[in-house]
Amino acid sequence: MPELTKKERMKIPRQVMPEQNPEERRSNFKEVNLGFTEELAVMEANRCLQCPKPVCVEGCPVGVQIRDFIKLVSEGDFLGAAAKIKEDNVLPAVCGRVCPQEEQCEVKCVTGVKGEPVAIGRLERFVADYERTHTGIRTATVGAPTGKKVAIVGSGPAGLSCAGDLVQRGHSVTVFEALHEIGGVLIYGIPEFRLPKEIVKAEVEALKNLGVEFKTNNVIGFSDTVDELMGEGYDAIFIGVGAGLPYFMNIPGENYNGVYSANEFLTRVNLMKAYRFPEFDTPVFDCKGKNVAVFGGGNTAMDAVRTSKRLGAKNAFIVYRRSEVEMPARVEEVHHAKEEGIEFIMLTNPLEFIGDEQGWLRGAKLQKMELGEPDASGRRRPVPIQGSEYIMDLDMAVIAIGNGSNPMIQKTTPDITHNKRGNIVVDENTMKTSKKGVFAGGDIVTGGATVILAMGAGRKAAGAIDEYLKDPSVW
Amino acid sequence: MYKIISADFLAPDIKRFIISAPKIARKRKAGQFVIVRTTEHGERIPLTIADSNSTEGTITIIVQGIGKSTKEINSFNSGDYFTDVVGPLGHPSHIENFGTAVSIGGGVGAAISFPTAVALKEAGNHTISIIGAKTKELVILEKEMRDVCDEVYVTTDDGSYGEHGFVTTKLKNLIDSGTKIDFILAIGPLPMMRAVAELTRPYGIKTVVSLNPVMVDGTGMCGGCRATVDNKTVFVCVDGPEFDAHLVDFDTLMKRNNTYRDFEKTALEHFSCHTHQMFDAAVKEQN
Ligand code: FES
Numbered sequence: 237m238p239e240l241t242k243k244e245r246m247k248i249p250r251q252v253m254p255e256q257n258p259e260e261r262r263s264n265f266k267e268v269n270l271g272f273t274e275e276l277a278v279m280e281a282n283r284c285l286q287c288p289k290p291v292c293v294e295g296c297p298v299g300v301q302i303r304d305f306i307k308l309v310s311e312g313d314f315l316g317a318a319a320k321i322k323e324d325n326v327l328p329a330v331c332g333r334v335c336p337q338e339e340q341c342e343v344k345c346v347t348g349v350k351g352e353p354v355a356i357g358r359l360e361r362f363v364a365d366y367e368r369t370h371t372g373i374r375t376a377t378v379g380a381p382t383g384k385k386v387a388i389v390g391s392g393p394a395g396l397s398c399a400g401d402l403v404q405r406g407h408s409v410t411v412f413e414a415l416h417e418i419g420g421v422l423i424y425g426i427p428e429f430r431l432p433k434e435i436v437k438a439e440v441e442a443l444k445n446l447g448v449e450f451k452t453n454n455v456i457g458f459s460d461t462v463d464e465l466m467g468e469g470y471d472a473i474f475i476g477v478g479a480g481l482p483y484f485m486n487i488p489g490e491n492y493n494g495v496y497s498a499n500e501f502l503t504r505v506n507l508m509k510a511y512r513f514p515e516f517d518t519p520v521f522d523c524k525g526k527n528v529a530v531f532g533g534g535n536t537a538m539d540a541v542r543t544s545k546r547l548g549a550k551n552a553f554i555v556y557r558r559s560e561v562e563m564p565a566r567v568e569e570v571h572h573a574k575e576e577g578i579e580f581i582m583l584t585n586p587l588e589f590i591g592d593e594q595g596w597l598r599g600a601k602l603q604k605m606e607l608g609e610p611d612a613s614g615r616r617r618p619v620p621i622q623g624s625e626y627i628m629d630l631d632m633a634v635i636a637i638g639n640g641s642n643p644m645i646q647k648t649t650p651d652i653t654h655n656k657r658g659n660i661v662v663d664e665n666t667m668k669t670s671k672k673g674v675f676a677g678g679d680i681v682t683g684g685a686t687v688i689l690a691m692g693a694g695r696k697a698a699g700a701i702d703e704y705l706k707d708p709s710v711w
Numbered sequence: 712m713y714k715i716i717s718a719d720f721l722a723p724d725i726k727r728f729i730i731s732a733p734k735i736a737r738k739r740k741a742g743q744f745v746i747v748r749t750t751e752h753g754e755r756i757p758l759t760i761a762d763s764n765s766t767e768g769t770i771t772i773i774v775q776g777i778g779k780s781t782k783e784i785n786s787f788n789s790g791d792y793f794t795d796v797v798g799p800l801g802h803p804s805h806i807e808n809f810g811t812a813v814s815i816g817g818g819v820g821a822a823i824s825f826p827t828a829v830a831l832k833e834a835g836n837h838t839i840s841i842i843g844a845k846t847k848e849l850v851i852l853e854k855e856m857r858d859v860c861d862e863v864y865v866t867t868d869d870g871s872y873g874e875h876g877f878v879t880t881k882l883k884n885l886i887d888s889g890t891k892i893d894f895i896l897a898i899g900p901l902p903m904m905r906a907v908a909e910l911t912r913p914y915g916i917k918t919v920v921s922l923n924p925v926m927v928d929g930t931g932m933c934g935g936c937r938a939t940v941d942n943k944t945v946f947v948c949v950d951g952p953e954f955d956a957h958l959v960d961f962d963t964l965m966k967r968n969n970t971y972r973d974f975e976k977t978a979l980e981h982f983s984c985h986t987h988q989m990f991d992a993a994v995k996e997q998n
Contacts, residue, residue: 414930416748416755416795424932453797455930459734480932484944491939491963493970500933508754508927514981517754517780518927519974595966642931644949 240282250352251280258575262545265428265511268572272362281310284354287346292356295340297692300324302341302356309359318367321360326400327393327691329368329435330422332361335688336566373442379406384705387412387470389456392420394476394678394690396443401698403446407705412454417507420478424507427539457644462674471708472673472701475660476694479639479679489589494521494597498540498636505543521632524548529600529628531555531586532636533563538573540634545576552578557585557605557618583618587625589633599629639684659683667697672711675701712792716769721851724776725819726785733768735798741826742804742921742953745772746929747784748795754780757926759823760799773822779978800929801952804830809894812836815878815907817843817899821852823921824898829859837861841881843899847872879906892916897956901965908956918956922947924967938964
C-alpha cells in the first residue's frame with residue numbers, strides 16, 4: 237500500500253470491533269467482544285499519524301511504545317508488533333481487554349482532538365491474540381542468571397508484571413498465591429465474558445516458560461510470614477496481594493441469605509465455576525426469574541450485574557447513589573450492560589434490607605438522592621431526599637462498593653508500615669516499604685484501582701528490586 | 712496434589728484422613744483449619760485440623776459425610792490425592808491455664824475439639840471432656856480423649872452408650888453437682904452450641920464455640936463466611952473461627968447455613984450411584 241497522507245489517515249473512521257449481539261450474549265458466558273480481523277486491524281493502524289512525539293505513550297502506566305507497535309501492525313507485521321508491546325507489557329492480551337484506554341492512552345491521542353482517537357486498546361488486544369493463536373505466546377529473552385531469589389506475594393496483575401520483569405533480568409522468581417489458581421483478580425474477579433480465563437492461563441504459561449515458579453495454596457501471613465520467607469533465602473520480596481477485603485454497607489439486614497459481596501458472587505461464578513453447577517460443585521444463588529440488584533457503580537458492579545443476567549435474572553438493576561456521570565465504571569461496560577437489558581437506578585441509596593422469617597432477602601428500602609456540593613473526591617456529593625423512601629422487591633443483592641485491604645500481612649509483619657486505611661506505605665518512586673528488602677505495589681498500596689495501574693506498580697518495583705539486588709547495602 | 716497417607720472410617724460416615732502436608736503440619740496450632748478441594752471440579756471445604764505430626768509431615772482431618780462434597784471426600788482412600796489443601800487458616804485457639812476446662816464435642820465435633828483439649832491439658836488445666844453422639848456407633852475419639860483428659864463423659868441421645876441424654880444434660884449435672892468450671896469449649900452442630908451457650912450464660916462461665924459457616928476462599932476475601940457476633944459482622948475465617956458463645960447470633964447463622972440447601976440436594980442426586988456403591992462397600996469392608 238502506498239504511504240497514506242495525513243489527510244487520508246484522518247479520513248478513515250475508527251473501526252468498530254465486532255461483538256456478540258446482546259440478545260445472544262446475555263444468556264452465555266462467552267466473550268462479548270470478538271476482536272478485530274486482520275483487515276480491520278491494519279485499517280485501524282493506518283489511522284495513526286505516527287507522531288514524532290507520541291503523547292499517547294505518556295498516558296500508558298507501563299509505557300508501551302504505542303506508535304511503534306501500531307506502525308508494525310499497519311505493515312502487517314503482527315508478530316513484530318507483539319514483540320514490541322512485550323518489551324513493556326507482559327500481559328497485553330489482558331490489558332487490551334480490561335485497561336481503561338479511554339482515560340489513559342487514547343484520551344491523549346491527537347486524532348481524538350477533532351475526531352475519534354486511534355483504538356489503541358483494540359489493536360493491542362488484536363496483536364496479543366494474533367500471537368497467541370498463531371505461534372503461541374513467544375518467550376522473551378531471559379538475562380544471565382544472577383543467583384538472586386525474589387519472592388512475589390500474590391499472583392494478580394501487580395505480581396505477574398513484577399515477576400515477568402524480574403525473570404527477564406535473570407533473577408529467580410517464585411510467586412505465592414493463596415487460592416488454587418494463578419491470576420488473582422483476573423481469575424476470581426473479572427468474568428469470562430470480559431476476559432476469558434484461557435487467556436490468563438496462556439499468559440501465565442508464558443511466564444512459566446520464562447522460568448517463573450508458581451506456588452498455589454500459599455497464604456502468606458498464615459502458611460509463611462514475610463519474615464519466614466526472608467529466612468528461606470529470598471533476597472527481596474514484593475507484596476502485591478491486592479485489595480481483598482470486601483466492604484459492606486453496615487445497614488440492617490445485610491446478612492440475609494441472598495446478600496453477597498461482589499467478591500463472593502464473582503468468585504463463586506468465575507473461580508469456582510458455579511455457573512456450571514452441578515458439573516462443578518460450588519453453588520451460587522439461583523438467579524433464574526429473579527430480581528437482582530447490584531449496589532455500586534464501578535466495573536465490578538457492572539461485572540456482577542451482567543453475570544446475574546447471564547445466570548437468568550428476570551430483572552437486573554444497578555443501584556447507584558450518584559448519577560451516571562459520576563459512575564467509575566468504564567463507558568464501554570455501562571454501554572454493554574444497557575444493551576444487555578440491565579436497568580440503571582441512579583441517585584438511589586439503600587437504607588436497609590428486608591427479609592422473611594427464614595432469613596431470605598425479600599427487598600430493600602431505598603432512598604432517593606440529589607446531588608449537592610462536590611466532596612473530597614471532586615464529585616458532587618449525593619444528599620438524601622427526605623420522604624423519598626420506597627421498597628423495592630428483591631431476591632438477591634450484591635454489594636459492590638469496593639474493597640479495603642486484607643490485613644493479614646500487616647498483622648503478621650508489624651515492621652511493614654501501613655496507613656489508617658490499612659494500605660501498605662511505600663516510597664512512590666521505588667515501591668520500597670519500611671522493611672528492608674520488602675517492596676509492595678498495586679491495590680494493597682493504592683486501595684482498589686485498575687489492572688494496569690497495578691501492573692505499572694509491579695514494573696516500577698521490579699526496576700527498584702533489580703537495583704537493590706545489585707547492591708543490597710543501599711536501601 | 713496432597714497425598715492421603717491413610718484413611719479409615721471411625722464410625723459410619725465419619726472418616727479420618729492422614730494427609731501429607733509437611734508445611735501445614737509444622738505450622739498449625741490447635742483450633743486452626745484447612746480448606747480442602749478434592750478435584751478440579753470440587754468446592755473449597757473448610758475442615759478443622761484434628762491432629763498433626765510434624766516429624767512425619769502429616770495432618771489429620773476427620774470428615775462427616777453429609778452433603779455431596781463431604782461424601783465425596785469420604786470416597787477417597789489411602790494412596791489417593793486431594794487436589795488442594797491450604798492452611799493453616801484462622802486464629803489458633805486461645806489457650807491458657809483457666810483452672811478447670813471442659814471441652815464438649817457433639818458428633819464429629821469431638822474430633823474438632825480434640826486438639827484444643829490436648830492444648831488445654833498441656834497448659835495445666837484440669838480437663839474434662841464430654842463427647843456426645845446420637846447413638847453408640849457414632850461415638851468417636853473416646854479412647855484418644857481418655858488418654859489426654861482427666862475426666863471423660865459420653866452421652867448418647869438414645870442412651871445406647873454412656874449416659875442417656877445430650878451433652879448439655881451432662882454439663883448441667885456437673886454444674887449442679889458443684890464442679891467449678893472456668894472455661895468451656897463447645898464444638899458441634901449449631902443447635903448444640905447454642906444450647907451450651909444458653910446453659911452457661913446465667914452462670915457466667917466463659918464459653919467458646921468454633922463456627923463452621925459456608926466458606927469460599929477462607930482468607931477474608933469474600934465475606935461469605937460472615938456471622939454476627941456482639942452485634943457486629945465478623946468474617947469467621949479470619950476473625951475466628953472461635954468466638955465467645957454468649958455473643959454469637961446463632962439464629963442468623965443457622966438461617967445462613969440454609970442458603971444452599973436446595974443445591975445440596977441436587978448435588979447429592981448427581982453424585983453418581985457408582986460412587987455410592989463404592990462408598991457403601993468400603994464401609995462394609997471396614998466394619
Ligand atoms: S470464606 Fe471468604 S471471607 Fe471468609
